[in-house]
Amino acid sequence: xxVLCSVLWIVSLSVQAVSEPRMLRIARREAVxxxxxxxxxxxxSLVGLLLCLYQRPSTALFVWLGSFSIAxxxxxxxxxxxxxxxxxxxRTGGGS
Amino acid sequence: xxxxxxxxxxxxxxxxxxxxxxxxxxxxxxxxTIAVFDTELTRWLQPEVPPSATALTDExxxxxxxxxxxxxxxxxxxxxxxxxxxxxxxxxxxxxxxEFLNIPFDPGTGQELAARATVGGxxxxxxxxxxRNGDTGIIFVTFSGLMLLIVLGSGIIIHLxxxxxxxxxxxxxxxxxxxxxxxxxxxxVPFLPFAFMMAYTGTFLHTRSILPPVSYLASxxxxxxxxxxxAESPALQKEKTVVPALPPLSPLLHDxxxxxxxxxxxxxxxxxxxILISRTDASGPARTREHVDFSYDGHFIRHVxxxxxxxxxxxxxxxxxxxxxxxxxxxWLYFISGLATxxxxxxxxxxxLMKRRRLSGGRVIFRLAEGLTVSVLVGFPLACSGFFWGNRxxxxxxxxxxxxxxxxxxxxxxxxAVWGMGGCLxxxxxxxxxxxxxxxxxxxxxxxxxxxxxxxxGTVFHTPTVxxxxxxxxxxxxxxxxxxxxxxx
Numbered sequence: 001x002x003v004l005c006s007v008l009w010i011v012s013l014s015v016q017a018v019s020e021p022r023m024l025r026i027a028r029r030e031a032v033x034x035x036x037x038x039x040x041x042x043x044x045s046l047v048g049l050l051l052c053l054y055q056r057p058s059t060a061l062f063v064w065l066g067s068f069s070i071a072x073x074x075x076x077x078x079x080x081x082x083x084x085x086x087x088x089x090x091r092t093g094g095g096s
Numbered sequence: 097x098x099x100x101x102x103x104x105x106x107x108x109x110x111x112x113x114x115x116x117x118x119x120x121x122x123x124x125x126x127x128x129t130i131a132v133f134d135t136e137l138t139r140w141l142q143p144e145v146p147p148s149a150t151a152l153t154d155e156x157x158x159x160x161x162x163x164x165x166x167x168x169x170x171x172x173x174x175x176x177x178x179x180x181x182x183x184x185x186x187x188x189x190x191x192x193x194x195e196f197l198n199i200p201f202d203p204g205t206g207q208e209l210a211a212r213a214t215v216g217g218x219x220x221x222x223x224x225x226x227x228r229n230g231d232t233g234i235i236f237v238t239f240s241g242l243m244l245l246i247v248l249g250s251g252i253i254i255h256l257x258x259x260x261x262x263x264x265x266x267x268x269x270x271x272x273x274x275x276x277x278x279x280x281x282x283x284x285v286p287f288l289p290f291a292f293m294m295a296y297t298g299t300f301l302h303t304r305s306i307l308p309p310v311s312y313l314a315s316x317x318x319x320x321x322x323x324x325x326x327a328e329s330p331a332l333q334k335e336k337t338v339v340p341a342l343p344p345l346s347p348l349l350h351d352x353x354x355x356x357x358x359x360x361x362x363x364x365x366x367x368x369x370x371i372l373i374s375r376t377d378a379s380g381p382a383r384t385r386e387h388v389d390f391s392y393d394g395h396f397i398r399h400v401x402x403x404x405x406x407x408x409x410x411x412x413x414x415x416x417x418x419x420x421x422x423x424x425x426x427x428w429l430y431f432i433s434g435l436a437t438x439x440x441x442x443x444x445x446x447x448x449l450m451k452r453r454r455l456s457g458g459r460v461i462f463r464l465a466e467g468l469t470v471s472v473l474v475g476f477p478l479a480c481s482g483f484f485w486g487n488r489x490x491x492x493x494x495x496x497x498x499x500x501x502x503x504x505x506x507x508x509x510x511x512x513a514v515w516g517m518g519g520c521l522x523x524x525x526x527x528x529x530x531x532x533x534x535x536x537x538x539x540x541x542x543x544x545x546x547x548x549x550x551x552x553x554g555t556v557f558h559t560p561t562v563x564x565x566x567x568x569x570x571x572x573x574x575x576x577x578x579x580x581x582x583x584x585x
Contacts, residue, residue, distance in 0.1 A: 013264060020264070059426055063425070066426075072285075076265065076282050
């Protein structure tokens with residue numbers, strides 16, 4: 001359940017990252033208005049909460065919040081890894 | 097304008113209280129994080145004990161009675177922990193004033209297993225909640241927990257505007273200060289629920305130590321008077337304990353199981369007047385410690401389950417803090433979150449120094465602060481690594497072995513602190529960080545091979561989970577230490 005919840009959170013947070021102006025600036029990407037289905041994906045993590053409640057209510061909140069924390073680190077690391085080149089160029093002044 | 101002034105003041109509070117208490121909080125959180133797996137660590141620290149065993153038999157339970165009797169004659173309060181999902185071995189345990197020492201038994205035959213004496217994973221548990229200093233240590237830890245709540249609150253106020261936009265921002269290839277700040281925020285914001293929960297429940301559990309129900313003077317006096325002196329006072333001197341005949345345990349266990357349900361018994365505690373058969377902490381979020389009491393002649397005395405609102409609150413707080421009920425997955429979540437919170441505090445310490453280096457870097461007090469930071473951030477994990485090495489390399493036959501393990505830990509930590517502070521005072525800052533990180537990387541990387549060499553039956557391709565997990569985590573620590581050492585200017 002922890003793995004499933006983490007995956008759902010990763011999807012949700014990735015969609016959030018794609019539509020966050022600050023994250024797009026870091027990646028030097030143009031902001032585009034996401035489609036409705038993509039915007040709805042932000043709430044997919046709520047499915048995880050429901051599944052957690054269904055499986056074991058006493059641990060649901062712990063698992064859901066814990067997997068959010070892990071997913072955040074995964075998305076942040078993934079984003080940093082993906083756009084490390086852009087940041088390096090900016091640091092050395094090559095891109096300006 | 098008012099908001100800016102508030103943020104400035106909170107920034108001061110966050111930085112200074114964070115640094116002063118952060119030095120202690122890193123040790124508290126790191127040891128607490130390790131203590132999440134205290135039972136599993138005890139298994140790693142006793143490699144002679146087989147990783148799996150047969151189910152518990154009534155005969156095996158009776159075979160532990162001579163050992164129990166010996167311990168009762170020594171005025172100990174022994175208890176038997178029954179095999180569980182976390183530990184398949186039957187163990188007789190007692191508290192030595194700091195840790196729970198254990199004697200393992202085969203749960204099928206009741207034969208005592210020849211295993212090295214060790215302080216086990218409970219060493220980190222004791223270090224976490226009392227700094228190995230009894231009541232005085234508990235006061236320090238509880239007050240630090242309270243300060244952590246203040247530091248977290250002030251941190252949120254400082255960062256309130258950017259809390260959500262910064263949630264996923266990590267720029268490890270940016271300027272160093274920026275990168276460390278990102279690490280600090282990333283290790284803080286997503287883990288805030290965990291950090292608040294642990295700081296609050298931890299402080300709640302020992303509130304009496306900082307808000308005693310009696311006068312502060314009496315409470316402080318009791319805390320600083322050594323236990324040995326208190327025991328010598330005539331009023332507290334006891335007569336030599338006469339150990340009564342011990343009843344067969346299996347009928348008592350079966351009777352108790354009728355009350356707390358089969359498979360729900362965690363341990364059997366032997367007190368001077370009676371025997372308590374207690375519910376396992378793994379049974380639910382509330383740590384009820386519901387127990388059925390028997391006399392030494394085998395008669396039922398009472399069934400105890402405290403259900404007042406106050407005790408229920410205490411039980412739930414304990415359950416949440418200790419997480420003995422949530423299964424392996426929940427413990428891993430706690431472990432990762434604890435690690436992140438330790439990184440949050442550690443990166444805060446580094447940021448505090450970085451921001452003041454340009455203006456105050458030459459001052460003696462700054463160099464001393466940096467020495468203390470090295471001793472805590474690198475010295476503590478170095479001492480932990482040394483503890484594991486000590487466990488495997490100290491000879492098994494020594495009577496004082498458990499004490500030697502502890503001595504190894506504190507000797508390595510002391511040496512790291514002396515080198516850290518001395519080196520920083522001599523302006524060998526980079527060499528100090530590099531040498532300690534390098535040693536940590538080497539000791540941690542070689543822990544896996546050491547485990548394989550000093551554990552009978554271990555091979556690279558077939559390592560029981562408990563051993564594999566410890567070895568792999570040590571390898572990760574080595575990789576991180578190596579990477580940081582490599583990137584140091």
